[in-house]
Amino acid sequence: MAGDYAYRRLNKDDAVVLLVDHQSGLISLVQDYTPNEFKNNVLALAACAKFFQLPTILTTSFEDGPNGPIVPELKAMFPEAPYIPRPGQINAWDNADFVAAIERTGRKQLVLAGVVTDVCVAFVALSAREAGYEVFAVTDASGTFDQGVRTAALMRMQAAGVQLVNWFAVACELHRDWRNDIEGLGSLLSNHIPNYRNLMTSYFAREQAKG
Amino acid sequence: MAGDYAYRRLNKDDAVVLLVDHQSGLISLVQDYTPNEFKNNVLALAACAKFFQLPTILTTSFEDGPNGPIVPELKAMFPEAPYIPRPGQINAWDNADFVAAIERTGRKQLVLAGVVTDVCVAFVALSAREAGYEVFAVTDASGTFDQGVRTAALMRMQAAGVQLVNWFAVACELHRDWRNDIEGLGSLLSNHIPNYRNLMTSYFAREQAKG
């Protein structure tokens, strides 16, 4: 077993975040997370991208139709990001502008989330694996019809060498060491993990009481 | 069946909100809702109280100890509210200041939430019922150890004539008519129900497109 495995670890100098089709209409298809959980996870991943200053690419499918516009918070968080409204391609990798935007970053680690997991995420993930990228599918910032569909999609991606992660693992794998920015990471976690916020509240209340 | 039932309906001129023991430590006991769901529900109920300008009473148990301070957002939202740190009484109704604060409002409808459902909520609810109040237990802004405990507590309260509601029902029963403040209610819902926010996003995008 030893010697045959190389840990492809997220590196903030080599990672780019891809947010695919988080649109106000399409999100109503997501049923494997509750709406509150899913919203929190997506915004948490976006906050990671901001915090680590990762290049981020947004893409949508048919914003003018029933799929609806991209979630406004995402648009507002990344005003300068490449934004590729696809004219029709379902697999974003089939859109040359999208791939070009990735290539322009010169990065090889794709941190990928989208709606729905089995299509918008899986198709891009498999295409990117074929193209030689390291792919990190952020499973909890991606949603789909039900847990059975999710499981099948995760197994399909696992078999293709995609690494399955969650937003918190992305944040921690990128940050490496709390000392790089204690307050920054603490604030990121506190904003998106209520129990972590509670720990901090209790802690600082005690500290304050010490005088 | 007819004629024997009177609908005790929430009335914004007769309701007072009681938030019991939503403390940063105690909340870690809550396991029948996920942390994100519970946080959202509690803040949504608090937002209702603000929106309808209901008198609101906060109480806590042993803030200086392991239970931790009240969730800071709640303190910040109700800076002027009566705030009763109980010196030891588990059932807040056993604290004369708490009951007095309720009596001072002159109101008879108690909208009640807390941690944990089977103690901080149920005990107050049963005492208040005995004292002749109408009690509305906000089940989703109250949390406890597991779903079995919750079910037993709800059945105990139901048997005592407590009305079991959720924060959204509280908002709607108080508001009565959208025309009383369309934007206000819309904003309240949009802030705490992601799917409602998505509906509004899609809608206004279309309206704008009409231009």
Next chain:
Amino acid sequence: MAGDYAYRRLNKDDAVVLLVDHQSGLISLVQDYTPNEFKNNVLALAACAKFFQLPTILTTSFEDGPNGPIVPELKAMFPEAPYIPRPGQINAWDNADFVAAIERTGRKQLVLAGVVTDVCVAFVALSAREAGYEVFAVTDASGTFDQGVRTAALMRMQAAGVQLVNWFAVACELHRDWRNDIEGLGSLLSNHIPNYRNLMTSYFAREQAKG
């Protein structure tokens, strides 16, 4: 226990069906049933109303806004039904036209479903109980945010004397005897209960084989 209970049984000459706020936008709030299950249940209840020629009343809330229009299938099934787009009242019972439409039917048994269970259904149910009606809340053609909210709403209605039913119980309680229309009921069940359809498929295949 004996002698103290009267079975208020659905009677096709005394029942009226109320469909409240089954709108294309609001339905995305429903998370306690899967979308397919919920769609099937709502259409099955509507099919009951048609089959038993029950007077049916439709009402909606803000169709022109984010809530969206009524589900088109319902509108198409009841082209002549009283249709009350409420200008703002959340509790449909607060709308005089809605209550008047019920009164005009002269019927005393309300078969009620809507979105969401804890508001659009529960509020009407409680108001109607106070007004002396027999109320049958069709729990599976009504939906809401999660199962905890549903449970609380059902307990609140149970305590008010509302009878809790499902669409299949409505169909069977109204039909009373298969001989009243064997093919009609069989067709209704077959269209909305896949396993029943399968039973019929197997059966008629065998019958045919007998020739």
Next chain:
Amino acid sequence: MAGDYAYRRLNKDDAVVLLVDHQSGLISLVQDYTPNEFKNNVLALAACAKFFQLPTILTTSFEDGPNGPIVPELKAMFPEAPYIPRPGQINAWDNADFVAAIERTGRKQLVLAGVVTDVCVAFVALSAREAGYEVFAVTDASGTFDQGVRTAALMRMQAAGVQLVNWFAVACELHRDWRNDIEGLGSLLSNHIPNYRNLMTSYFAREQAKG
């Protein structure tokens, strides 16, 4: 609270068992229990009826059609029991022969199970309550479409004064005292509760080892 409640306790001299529509086709509608669990529960209730020599009444609906014949094990266990194939009535209480068969037993406690819970069980239960009977709905030997439907049906019956039980509670409430027949009850439990059988296996292995 005290003094206002009379415990209506199952009495083997006053109980009659009603098995309604346990038919080979209809059982495919049952989805709130797994097929193995449901089969075991129904046969366990039937075994109770045999063991306590309770009068038992079987009834079916349209055996010659898609609903299919009664489960053969039940027919075989009660060859002499009144057997009422209903020509069309959905509520078995609407069938005069069925009610007459009950009346002929002279008994006042109805132990009732069937398929499906919300119709075949609930309708009979409510009718029987109105007629002054004590009704014991055997919830785990009755099945229906899903757990939501079951919950609503149980709440409807609870509100009507029906006692909600399971087959094991029926067995124990009837038996009263192990000494009435230790081996008989032990055998009944061992045949239908695998963990009880295991306890007995372990026990007798030890006893034998003592020799």
Next chain:
Amino acid sequence: MAGDYAYRRLNKDDAVVLLVDHQSGLISLVQDYTPNEFKNNVLALAACAKFFQLPTILTTSFEDGPNGPIVPELKAMFPEAPYIPRPGQINAWDNADFVAAIERTGRKQLVLAGVVTDVCVAFVALSAREAGYEVFAVTDASGTFDQGVRTAALMRMQAAGVQLVNWFAVACELHRDWRNDIEGLGSLLSNHIPNYRNLMTSYFAREQAKG
């Protein structure tokens, strides 16, 4: 609603604890709690009885047979308690010694738990209600075959005026005020609620750090 309800509140001078059939064999029948959860809940209730010095009565059914001996921890905790090995009665209330032991305490509030919920608990609860006692069924220190059986048993008891509680509610309702014994209650909670123990660990670590 007001004025018609009296809160029967647990009182440590009027309560007696009944532990029914927590035997090493029978416990393998419990499937509605995991073994670890159930063990913790039962020992927690026993610890409450000790802490509040409540008279406690133990009873078992056929200890020498497959049901197995009482859980040794319970026997060890209450060496002086009345201990009634029933020769055969399934409902402990049918055993004169058991009822006499209760009567000798002169207390009117029965805090009751056992295995299984639908038989050993429910039968005693209903008998005791008929005899005029206030009954508090400790739902989480009682276990049974599955959640469906538990729900039915709870509904049956609710309808009979039994109050449904959990061990934590029992502890808190008896204790009334932390000041009666802060360390004692803290220790009781810490021993049986891991998250509470964690809160205390964090808290005292901070306090110590102040030094």
Next chain:
Amino acid sequence: MAGDYAYRRLNKDDAVVLLVDHQSGLISLVQDYTPNEFKNNVLALAACAKFFQLPTILTTSFEDGPNGPIVPELKAMFPEAPYIPRPGQINAWDNADFVAAIERTGRKQLVLAGVVTDVCVAFVALSAREAGYEVFAVTDASGTFDQGVRTAALMRMQAAGVQLVNWFAVACELHRDWRNDIEGLGSLLSNHIPNYRNLMTSYFAREQAKG
């Protein structure tokens, strides 16, 4: 990781759909999806086959016996499709006519669904993998006894290089670009995904309102 993976992507010119044993009797064995969900998924996959004009092969096992005839909708949708009633082979791949029908299509991508997942689907999938085909098991249009069995079957297939998909992924991977037929795909989705239909309803209502 890079360079070692080739994305075998569904291609409408190389895919053939295999529907195995969707028979009216056998479907009652399916318990890992609700009947409504399963029916919808199977018909959705069939609709994909029609929409993309994929060659489709139907096969059944013992239609004249208890397994029952093929679901009539499937037969009606593919009147010209090769239809292979197997005289006894459980693994359809053991039937020479079935394999020959596949070979005649000259296609190498098998889109496979059936009842039950662990037998009718898994056996064909593993045989086809051995024979050098690319296999896409449509997990949500295949059903079996429970979720544990499904998981084991999916893991067995995954280990054999089968790609695990769902009907929606099949549709999207085949369609590639909305512009190939916007209305066609929209209609397919709208017919089988209620929330998508709702999005379209809301959208077109707004468009119409624009006039």
Next chain:
Amino acid sequence: MAGDYAYRRLNKDDAVVLLVDHQSGLISLVQDYTPNEFKNNVLALAACAKFFQLPTILTTSFEDGPNGPIVPELKAMFPEAPYIPRPGQINAWDNADFVAAIERTGRKQLVLAGVVTDVCVAFVALSAREAGYEVFAVTDASGTFDQGVRTAALMRMQAAGVQLVNWFAVACELHRDWRNDIEGLGSLLSNHIPNYRNLMTSYFAREQAKG
């Protein structure tokens, strides 16, 4: 993907069944299946072994202690089978008699089930894989503490090349063709799959009706 996979298919001339530690005491550790489901699955696998006349090997661990004797039905079904009560080895493969018994069969396909999945099954499976056997772990005739433990054990075995199956897949993969013994297989299925039995009941009732 093609060409690189060989389907190791169960063959009744090369398979041997290993039943490990299905003992009356140990079975109480199984919590990932209900007792009824698990009992049925184990007996069904045993019935397969009988039906296909597969050599079968039984082994137990410490029968004279708390683990208890082997389930008597298994002992009775295989009176002539090698029966290896291990004096202490936890991994049965560490027992030379057990391995020798396998070797004496000359067979290379091990059909393996036991209690608990993560130890008695997984250890044997991994040892046997190392020794060059094809291993088929029968997941539903093996049980353990909870679903999380099961999942981890299945993933560990999958990674070692163990094929994950269920008893029904074993039966079907061995039988190959219904025509080899229609009645025999039908009877096996009917005895262990209630819904299959119901299909047969309905079918033969119709056939009989034809005359």
Next chain:
Amino acid sequence: MAGDYAYRRLNKDDAVVLLVDHQSGLISLVQDYTPNEFKNNVLALAACAKFFQLPTILTTSFEDGPNGPIVPELKAMFPEAPYIPRPGQINAWDNADFVAAIERTGRKQLVLAGVVTDVCVAFVALSAREAGYEVFAVTDASGTFDQGVRTAALMRMQAAGVQLVNWFAVACELHRDWRNDIEGLGSLLSNHIPNYRNLMTSYFAREQAKG
């Protein structure tokens, strides 16, 4: 399949236990196990380490901050163990002292558990795999935010050659043969598996009765 797999089996002379970040604050993040289950599993793994006298290494992250101190029981059980409070590294493998402590043991099998699974466990596991170690992730003594996150983390580790185990499998794989210490292992199991304790209670009660 044969010949290509080597079973890396836990060996008590080659294993070292790593307990990562089981801290009183961080544990409140664990939501995929109930608090009681998780506490039991962690202490059980620690008891294994003691029982087999395995070298054990403790590490924590920011004990003085909100994360809180290590669970006191763990500290107390391993007073002499290397204890590495990391000054900031999230992945313990990035801390040279931690890796050095492992290297000093000269052992190659890492038995690893921690909070949270997807970060503290997965990062160490992947780093250790790359460094050539055999890694055994103890899934049930590791916890995280929800089951979806856990599943993704387990799949990521599985793909990297990590063996997924539970504490009971660790104990049994290390012990090999009951005869090595029957009482010792029995006591370990009895302390952490309530149903095993019950088996022993019943057994010894019978033995004693023999006299």
